[in-house]
Amino acid sequence: MARAPKRWRTPSPHWLFLVPALALLTAILLVPLVNSVYRSVGRSDFTLEHYATLFTDGVTLKVLLRTATTAAMVTLIAFLLGYPYAYVMTRVGPRLRGILLVIVLIPFWTSVMARNFAWIVILQRNGPVHSFLKLFGLDVVLYGSVAGVTVAMSQVLLPFMVLPLFSALSGIDRRLLLAARGLGSHPLKAFWKVYWPLSRGGVVAGLILVFTLSLGFYVTPALLGTPKESLVAQLLGQRTTQLLDFAGAGALGFLVLVITLVLVAWANRFGGTISAIGVVAASRTKDRT
Amino acid sequence: MSVTTSHAAAPAPLPPRAGTRIRLANVTKDYGLAVPAVDDVSLTIEPGEFMTLLGPSGSGKTTTLNLIAGFETLTAGTISLNGADVSELPSHKRNLGMLFQNYALFPHMTVAQNVAYPLRERKLPKADITRKVAEVLDLVQLTGRDGHFPAQLSGGQQQRVALARAIVFGPKALLLDEPLGALDRNLRATLQLEIRRIHREVGSTFVFVTHDQEEAMNLSDRIALFNNGRIEQVGTPEALYQSPETLFTARFLGDSNVFELSRVAEGTGTWEDQTWPVDSRTVSPRVGAGGRSALVVRPEDVRLVAGDGVVPPGATSVPATIRDIEYMGAYRTAVLSLGRGNAVGRARLDATESKLGIGQPVLAWWLVERQRIVAA
Numbered sequence: 133m134a135r136a137p138k139r140w141r142t143p144s145p146h147w148l149f150l151v152p153a154l155a156l157l158t159a160i161l162l163v164p165l166v167n168s169v170y171r172s173v174g175r176s177d178f179t180l181e182h183y184a185t186l187f188t189d190g191v192t193l194k195v196l197l198r199t200a201t202t203a204a205m206v207t208l209i210a211f212l213l214g215y216p217y218a219y220v221m222t223r224v225g226p227r228l229r230g231i232l233l234v235i236v237l238i239p240f241w242t243s244v245m246a247r248n249f250a251w252i253v254i255l256q257r258n259g260p261v262h263s264f265l266k267l268f269g270l271d272v273v274l275y276g277s278v279a280g281v282t283v284a285m286s287q288v289l290l291p292f293m294v295l296p297l298f299s300a301l302s303g304i305d306r307r308l309l310l311a312a313r314g315l316g317s318h319p320l321k322a323f324w325k326v327y328w329p330l331s332r333g334g335v336v337a338g339l340i341l342v343f344t345l346s347l348g349f350y351v352t353p354a355l356l357g358t359p360k361e362s363l364v365a366q367l368l369g370q371r372t373t374q375l376l377d378f379a380g381a382g383a384l385g386f387l388v389l390v391i392t393l394v395l396v397a398w399a400n401r402f403g404g405t406i407s408a409i410g411v412v413a414a415s416r417t418k419d420r421t
Numbered sequence: 422m423s424v425t426t427s428h429a430a431a432p433a434p435l436p437p438r439a440g441t442r443i444r445l446a447n448v449t450k451d452y453g454l455a456v457p458a459v460d461d462v463s464l465t466i467e468p469g470e471f472m473t474l475l476g477p478s479g480s481g482k483t484t485t486l487n488l489i490a491g492f493e494t495l496t497a498g499t500i501s502l503n504g505a506d507v508s509e510l511p512s513h514k515r516n517l518g519m520l521f522q523n524y525a526l527f528p529h530m531t532v533a534q535n536v537a538y539p540l541r542e543r544k545l546p547k548a549d550i551t552r553k554v555a556e557v558l559d560l561v562q563l564t565g566r567d568g569h570f571p572a573q574l575s576g577g578q579q580q581r582v583a584l585a586r587a588i589v590f591g592p593k594a595l596l597l598d599e600p601l602g603a604l605d606r607n608l609r610a611t612l613q614l615e616i617r618r619i620h621r622e623v624g625s626t627f628v629f630v631t632h633d634q635e636e637a638m639n640l641s642d643r644i645a646l647f648n649n650g651r652i653e654q655v656g657t658p659e660a661l662y663q664s665p666e667t668l669f670t671a672r673f674l675g676d677s678n679v680f681e682l683s684r685v686a687e688g689t690g691t692w693e694d695q696t697w698p699v700d701s702r703t704v705s706p707r708v709g710a711g712g713r714s715a716l717v718v719r720p721e722d723v724r725l726v727a728g729d730g731v732v733p734p735g736a737t738s739v740p741a742t743i744r745d746i747e748y749m750g751a752y753r754t755a756v757l758s759l760g761r762g763n764a765v766g767r768a769r770l771d772a773t774e775s776k777l778g779i780g781q782p783v784l785a786w787w788l789v790e791r792q793r794i795v796a797a
């Protein structure tokens with residue numbers, strides 16, 4: 133094969149398969165992106181004033197910070213719920229696993245509007261959650277607050293946490309836990325020293341996915357939150373559709389994009405070696421069975 | 422009630438030469454299947470002994486080992502280590518070394534970190550850990566590989582690391598579950614020698630699981646032969662090979678010619694229409710009154726003479742036809758059809774018999790003391 137005639141050496145045209153996708157991405161992503169960045173620097177009369185305004189208008193930074201904390205909360209909740217959930221999925225039979233998967237994917241399959249209106253019903257004043265909290269003397273209405281937005285977003289984003297975690301966890305050879313116990317580790321210690329490090333690739337993937345997706349949420353905060361405590365996506369919407377400030381919106385959008393990319397790059401670097409090990413571990417388990 | 426002897430850090434250069442006595446008394450493990458995975462097994466493994474659990478797939482070897490290790494709970498019976506009942510003791514307190522078929526190395530740790538793991542768990546001082554890791558890597562001939570990750574090693578090297586990790590903390594007993602199963606023939610032979618050597622050097626009790634009879638014969642002081650969750654026979658490799666008590670044992674270890682006897686009585690046995698002499702010393706104690714029995718004789722004990730030849734007086738003989746001759750490298754084996762032609766047997770040919778040809782009628786004979794009457 134390797135000594136085949138020269139004409140075999142011309143690169144195989146697999147990349148041609150990418151052309152449709154690349155064309156589409158160029159048309160619907162790259163062109164608008166370049167366009168809005170172009171506007172944000174004042175088209176041909178180059179200026180950074182729109183970027184400067186972001187840091188001086190007293191609103192944008194606050195909203196950015198609020199968005200980041202909300203996203204962090206959502207990520208944390210999704211992780212705390214998702215890790216045990218994914219773990220259980222690796223331990224049950226195929227039937228129950230299928231059911232658990234469906235349960236976590238249901239928010240995916242319901243329309244955005246239906247889902248958010250359902251949350252309104254649940255979270256509103258005198259709704260089930262409010263009544264429940266009142267039993268404990270907590271007169272808190274989650275509807276119209278960042279807390280309510282956080283809860284609803286955690287639900288939608290849970291699959292993005294559970295799926296990469298499940299994939300990572302099911303690649304871990306459980307016999308390693310037996311080995312650790314046989315070598316003198318208490319079962320909890322064995323988990324901490326062996327299972328947890330091997331699951332970190334999936335953890336990093338889930339955290340990045342959920343966090344970056346949280347940054348861009350629009351409908352949920354718009355419907356369940358309040359304009360007084362808006363998040364970045366709402367601010368963007370307001371600047372484009374109400375204020376028609378395309379330059380300012382472009383600058384804000386680009387800033388968020390840069391922040392996200394930096395975050396992903398950073399997390400990827402620190403998760404990279406770990407997920408590589410995860411892949412090795414997974415492929416070695418496959419060899420054995 | 423501490424059974425685990427060297428749990429407290431007692432830094433010695435190499436583990437002292439004393440193994441654990443492992444005693445299984447009426448041990449049963451029932452998973453709720455048709456038959457228990459391990460069924461009323463009693464076995465005492467002496468300190469420093471190399472005991473092999475041998476048996477076909479699904480016969481309960483791994484389950485037995487896991488019960489000793491504490492990875493599974495007993496349905497009935499007791500397990501004791503050096504006389505102390507450990508039936509309820511969790512595995513991490515039993516202080517046993519364990520070697521798995523799939524190595525079970527931690528993929529996110531280097532060779533040195535893997536080997537150091539049990540020492541860290543026992544909170545040894547750093548300097549001792551470094552020294553012991555170096556010593557044991559030397560013992561398994563892996564010096565200089567400390568910094569490699571398991572995925573960067575060959576199967577044989579990984580198994581050596583696993584072996585090093587299993588013995589580094591000086592366990593008084595080592596449990597090995599088909600540790601060489603995944604390796605090729607040559608590597609197996611090398612590692613078998615190494616395991617023997619390490620057994621001699623560290624002097625702990627080894628419990629070795631395999632379904633490879635040759636491996637069991639090569640390595641073991643004694644073999645416990647498992648069948649359907651029960652122990653069929655326990656003994657030295659010679660005892661099992663020379664004096665099998667059941668047909669299962671005779672068939673599992675080496676090749677056997679088997680003649681199912683219709684009657685054994687008054688110093689004779691009956692096969693087809695032939696009556697053969699039976700020496701009572703060759704009758705297995707398992708042949709009960711009225712039970713079915715079989716005469717077994719090894720191919721190397723069967724001699725052949727041409728149809729008109731003479732057989733020594735007192736030997737058992739049976740007319741046979743040579744169906745085929747198999748070349749085995751060091752020797753040839755004749756495939757025989759025996760008696761009325763329904764039974765197939767084998768005889769290893771010696772120099773004088775090599776003239777015999779396929780299709781030739783012969784007399785197959787053997788000395789009465791070379792045959793065994795076993796329970797069928």
Ligand SMILES: Nc1ncnc2c1ncn2[C@@H]1O[C@H](COP(=O)(O)OP(=O)(O)OP(=O)(O)O)[C@@H](O)[C@H]1O
Nearest residue numbers: 452454458476477478479480481482483484485632
């Ligand atoms: N966790 C389990 N749950 C249910 N049944 C089991 C379990 N482990 C083993 N068994 C059953 O117990 C029996 C003995 O299994 P075991 O693994 O001890 O066999 P083995 O002698 O080690 O076989 P092999 O040589 O194939 O490894 C088998 O019938 C097996 O199906």
Ligand SMILES: [Mg+2]
Nearest residue numbers: 482483484598
């Ligand atoms: Mg097994």
